[in-house]
Amino acid sequence: MSDLFSKFDALINERAGLLDLGVRDPFSIVMQQVKSPTEAVIDGRDTILLGTYNYMGMTFDPDVIAAGKSALDEFGAGTTGSRVLNGTYQGHKECEDALKDFYGMDHAMVFSTGYQANLGMVSTLAGKGDFIILDADSHASIYDGCYLGNADIVRFKHNSAEDLEKRLRRLPPEAGKLVILEGVYSMLGDIAPLKELVAIAKAHGAMVLVDEAHGMGFFGEHGRGVYEAAGVADDVDFVVGTFSKSVGTVGGFCVSNHPKFEILRLVCRPYTFTASLPPAVVACAATSIRKLMHAAPKRERLWDMTRKLHGGLKARGFRLATETPESAIVSVLMPDQETTVRMWQAMLELGVYVNMSRPPATPAGVFLLRCSLCAEHSAAQLDTVLERFEMAAAAVGLFAPA
Amino acid sequence: MTDRAQVYARIIELIEPLNPKKVALGENTSFAGDLEMDSLTVMDLVASMEDEWDIVMPLNMLPDLETIGQVADAVTKLVKK
Ligand SMILES: Cc1ncc(COP(=O)(O)O)c(C=O)c1O
Numbered sequence: 474m475s476d477l478f479s480k481f482d483a484l485i486n487e488r489a490g491l492l493d494l495g496v497r498d499p500f501s502i503v504m505q506q507v508k509s510p511t512e513a514v515i516d517g518r519d520t521i522l523l524g525t526y527n528y529m530g531m532t533f534d535p536d537v538i539a540a541g542k543s544a545l546d547e548f549g550a551g552t553t554g555s556r557v558l559n560g561t562y563q564g565h566k567e568c569e570d571a572l573k574d575f576y577g578m579d580h581a582m583v584f585s586t587g588y589q590a591n592l593g594m595v596s597t598l599a600g601k602g603d604f605i606i607l608d609a610d611s612h613a614s615i616y617d618g619c620y621l622g623n624a625d626i627v628r629f630k631h632n633s634a635e636d637l638e639k640r641l642r643r644l645p646p647e648a649g650k651l652v653i654l655e656g657v658y659s660m661l662g663d664i665a666p667l668k669e670l671v672a673i674a675k676a677h678g679a680m681v682l683v684d685e686a687h688g689m690g691f692f693g694e695h696g697r698g699v700y701e702a703a704g705v706a707d708d709v710d711f712v713v714g715t716f717s718k719s720v721g722t723v724g725g726f727c728v729s730n731h732p733k734f735e736i737l738r739l740v741c742r743p744y745t746f747t748a749s750l751p752p753a754v755v756a757c758a759a760t761s762i763r764k765l766m767h768a769a770p771k772r773e774r775l776w777d778m779t780r781k782l783h784g785g786l787k788a789r790g791f792r793l794a795t796e797t798p799e800s801a802i803v804s805v806l807m808p809d810q811e812t813t814v815r816m817w818q819a820m821l822e823l824g825v826y827v828n829m830s831r832p833p834a835t836p837a838g839v840f841l842l843r844c845s846l847c848a849e850h851s852a853a854q855l856d857t858v859l860e861r862f863e864m865a866a867a868a869v870g871l872f873a874p875a
Numbered sequence: 876m877t878d879r880a881q882v883y884a885r886i887i888e889l890i891e892p893l894n895p896k897k898v899a900l901g902e903n904t905s906f907a908g909d910l911e912m913d914s915l916t917v918m919d920l921v922a923s924m925e926d927e928w929d930i931v932m933p934l935n936m937l938p939d940l941e942t943i944g945q946v947a948d949a950v951t952k953l954v955k956k
Binding site: 627 | 914915930933
């Protein structure tokens with residue numbers, strides 16, 4: 474009998490080799506207590522959270538918590554059903570209404586996660602004979618949506634308008650086309666030149682879907698995302714997003730003005746064949762989304778904190794993935810796997826949690842320590858973080874000549 | 876018109892710079908097994924072939940193309956379309 478797990482041996486050995494160096498497994502952190510959007514207890518130690526995507530700090534918002542508690546009391550712990558059968562409660566409708574108001578769009582569909590929203594939208598919109606044209610650095614959920622569907626898949630070079638143009642030009646003019654973009658790319662924290670990319674897509678008759686997972690809440694006048702800030706709202710056909718970042722709970726969605734949008738509820742398998750979100754979750758999400766409509770001071774704080782971290786790291790000699798802070802993600806470039814894990818662990822032992830990222834999640838084989846900011850981070854916390862970065866770099870010899 | 880022999884010869888030229896270990900290249904040389912190409916290198920190669928012949932090689936087509944010979948067949952077909 475051949476062991477179906479043999480194919481994982483290379484990864485198992487790589488991990489064993491790494492852990493043999495005496496480092497802690499970066500992918501098995503347990504948060505024993507969570508004290509606030511920016512503080513938790515890990516390994517019994519008070520830790521500043523700097524890698525949670527909790528951009529707007531809504532996880533402990535008192536109104537959000539109160540809404541969740543009352544929905545739990547009134548509607549129970551779960552729906553035990555699909556959105557199209559017994560799983561659409563008043564709260565799901567209210568959550569979709571909140572999204573329609575937030576985005577100023579006619580239709581909103583709530584999925585159980587952002588991953589499923591992409592899986593569903595991408596695989597359902599483009600069918601056999603259609604083309605999906607996606608950025609090479611797209612999120613795993615977009616790639617998986619491609620593989621779930623039957624369309625032909627064409628990649629263009631990350632954020633390159635020229636390459637997108639070239640690839641669209643080669644496609645049959647009459648074929649259906651879906652161009653998929655992200656407002657913020659979460660690995661490097663860079664934003665897309667949406668004005669140029671969307672104009673090219675439209676010139677070639679493509680529909681456009683933008684994933685605003687990391688842009689919702691603090692880009693654009695209404696906080697709708699990078700596409701709003703770029704002034705291309707009228708040319709974007711579908712916006713996909715998640716509740717797991719700025720909204721502060723879990724869930725995914727797509728909003729659109731397409732007149733036939735509602736039919737998707739019946740043909741989109743990742744929407745239909747899974748249970749809907751629990752009542753408490755949609756109540757938290759709806760409350761949070763409505764509060765994010767009026768969150769200008771928080772947005773400003775988030776950008777202030779981002780500039781402080783980016784500038785502070787740069788001044789201390791760290792190499793960053795973007796020259797200027799483009800989003801609320803600040804990625805520190807690391808030389809190799811071992812240094813990355815050592816640095817990550819040193820930070821954790823000094824009481825700062827950041828994300829460690831490695832290929833294949835990252836583009837072009839880069840290793841990263843990824844920081845994401847929260848509107849609730851204080852200047853004092855960031856001073857501590859910057860000091861800890863310096864200490865950790867010294868401890869692992871990051872700046873020592875090779 | 877581009878015939879298969881020309882396509883094959885040009886593909887060999889395009890692979891050469893991506894073959895640091897100087898593995899001998901032939902019809903049955905495989906990208907993953909013999910050349911040990913990672914997915915990013917494969918993508919670069921695909922992009923350069925698309926530009927060379929002004930064709931589209933969709934991502935979903937790649938799993939069926941394991942060897943240089945298979946790629947030469949596929950490109951020849953796409954060029955003739
Ligand atoms: C760009 C992007 N899209 C979609 C998702 C999926 O979101 P969710 O966590 O809700 O599944 C994420 C986050 O993981 C993401 O970064």
